[in-house]
Amino acid sequence: MGKNAVIFLHPTLRNLTISCFDVGEDIIPYISANQSPTGLRSLTFDECNITVKGLAAILSLPKGLQRLTIGERMHHLHGYAHTPLGPNPESFLQALALQKDSLQYLKHIGVPCGVVGSIDNLSMDVFTNLREMELDNHSILASILSEAATRGSPFAGNLHLRLIQAYNSAHSPPGTPLDEDPLLGSMYQWFKLVPNLDFIIDFLHRRDGSAILTGMWKHEKQRKFAKKIFALAATDVTQTQNTPNKRRLKMFFVQSAGYIPPYMYGEIRPRECLIFDSQNRTA
Amino acid sequence: MAQATGFHLLALVDELLIGIIQHVQSKDDLCSLVLACSRLQGLAEPALYQFILIRKGTEAVRLSESIVRRPIRASFVRTLHIRYKHLNRAGIEVLNQSLRTMYNLQEFLIEAPCCNDNHRLGDRFQSQGKIDYAEYFAFASSMTMESQPRVQISLQTCKYILASSVVLYLLILTLK
Numbered sequence: 001m002g003k004n005a006v007i008f009l010h011p012t013l014r015n016l017t018i019s020c021f022d023v024g025e026d027i028i029p030y031i032s033a034n035q036s037p038t039g040l041r042s043l044t045f046d047e048c049n050i051t052v053k054g055l056a057a058i059l060s061l062p063k064g065l066q067r068l069t070i071g072e073r074m075h076h077l078h079g080y081a082h083t084p085l086g087p088n089p090e091s092f093l094q095a096l097a098l099q100k101d102s103l104q105y106l107k108h109i110g111v112p113c114g115v116v117g118s119i120d121n122l123s124m125d126v127f128t129n130l131r132e133m134e135l136d137n138h139s140i141l142a143s144i145l146s147e148a149a150t151r152g153s154p155f156a157g158n159l160h161l162r163l164i165q166a167y168n169s170a171h172s173p174p175g176t177p178l179d180e181d182p183l184l185g186s187m188y189q190w191f192k193l194v195p196n197l198d199f200i201i202d203f204l205h206r207r208d209g210s211a212i213l214t215g216m217w218k219h220e221k222q223r224k225f226a227k228k229i230f231a232l233a234a235t236d237v238t239q240t241q242n243t244p245n246k247r248r249l250k251m252f253f254v255q256s257a258g259y260i261p262p263y264m265y266g267e268i269r270p271r272e273c274l275i276f277d278s279q280n281r282t283a
Numbered sequence: 284m285a286q287a288t289g290f291h292l293l294a295l296v297d298e299l300l301i302g303i304i305q306h307v308q309s310k311d312d313l314c315s316l317v318l319a320c321s322r323l324q325g326l327a328e329p330a331l332y333q334f335i336l337i338r339k340g341t342e343a344v345r346l347s348e349s350i351v352r353r354p355i356r357a358s359f360v361r362t363l364h365i366r367y368k369h370l371n372r373a374g375i376e377v378l379n380q381s382l383r384t385m386y387n388l389q390e391f392l393i394e395a396p397c398c399n400d401n402h403r404l405g406d407r408f409q410s411q412g413k414i415d416y417a418e419y420f421a422f423a424s425s426m427t428m429e430s431q432p433r434v435q436i437s438l439q440t441c442k443y444i445l446a447s448s449v450v451l452y453l454l455i456l457t458l459k
Contacts, residue, residue, distance in 0.1 A: 002417075003417040004416055004417045004420070004443075006417055006420045006421045006424065007416070007417075007420040007441065007443065009420075009424050010420060010423060010424045010434075010438055010441075011424065011434050012434055012437045012438060012439065013438050013439065013440070013441055014439050014440060015439065015440040015441070016440075016441050016442075016443070017441070017442040017443065017444075018443050019442075019443065019444040019445065020444060020445050021443075021445060046444075262444050264366070264394060264444070265338070265366040265394060
């Protein structure tokens with residue numbers, strides 16, 4: 001990104017979206033001399049290679065960033081040595097923590113990567129105002145959230161989580177045991193940890209999502225398991241309707257027109273289609 | 284007909300005319316108003332130039348020329364989207380100069396061409412764009428030399444898309 005990083009210094013800019021950039025340490029000389037904080041409130045990276053040091057440098061600038069979307073490169077890979085944020089979970093969290101008091105919404109999408117650093121003692125408890133997260137199931141933040149919730153951290157209990165689960169039919173052939181079914185198993189596990197869950201099934205830019213969905217759970221055992229999850233969510237609504245910690249499960253699938261991000265002029269963006277909402281008790 | 288009913292558009296005060304003009308959506312209709320007379324030109328041009336979408340280099344040249352003819356037009360631009368196709372890039376670079384005069388610009392979207400946009404499958408593709416964005420943002424962030432200094436261009440929203448890679452277009456075609 002180099003000298004283009006000067007954009008992060010603009011004092012009145014409130015909303016900024018950056019697509020298809022490599023955000024590395026080379027930006028530091030261009031922004032390190034800045035003394036006054038900026039007014040940026042919403043920052044979106046779309047299909048960007050971002051290093052932890054580059055991210056930290058950028059997040060040191062805004063006075064109170066409220067919304068942050070980190071979309072790592074998933075499609076534009078040719079010719080790039082991708083350095084995902086996931087293998088450095090502690091440093092990644094430290095960079096995010098530069099905005100821990102103001103951040104209200106955080107989204108992270110990234111390619112699968114083997115974790116190098118340990119996540120055993122990590123949590124997001126310091127993000128006191130964070131109310132909504134949207135995470136790819138491969139995101140290291142999803143792993144941290146899950147681990148911390150299992151250890152008893154209350155953070156996930158107050159969160160609205162939107163979990164994006166990629167689905168490839170090759171991963172779930174007919175006869176797959178229920179506890180190995182990537183969709184049902186994941187949804188069940190996450191709903192136990194996060195009471196306000198949007199579970200989003202992404203068919204990886206395929207345009208026949210609704211057809212796949214129809215055929216996906218055609219086996220009786222899988223249908224029963226899905227009904228069990230839906231029933232659990234629906235029952236919880238009636239039982240806790242007047243309590244502040246109301247549980248809610250929504251399920252979506254992504255209807256794609258086949259385009260990949262970043263979406264250019266005239267390209268049809270994917271849209272989320274609601275399949276189930278426990279509040280309406282419809283399936 | 285207007286005379287028969289005793290109605291003259293130009294008999295209305297400026298505030299009412301501006302209120303009417305704000306409801307005109309069509310760029311063609313706004314152009315007609317601007318061309319009608321000097322009074323309507325003064326009232327309708329701010330609406331005509333409020334949102335600009337550039338899809339071709341030739342459009343960028345026309346915009347720059349119109350600003351040179353009447354420099355106040357640059358101050359009317361609040362939203363500028365530059366989203367040109369690779370094949371239509373010639374002339375886009377004139378915006379490097381015009382951008383600096385749009386000091387009321389609030390929303391700026393710049394999209395360098397992508398191979399999704401009229402580009403042959405398999406071609407190696409590099410597009411750094413025709414505009415020196417770093418120089419523009421350095422200028423936009425700098426302060427004026429007035430008695431009460433302010434930032435040169437008080438941008439609020441910016442979307443900056445640089446498709447400088449070879450997109451794995453084959454992936455989409457396979458999945459389609």
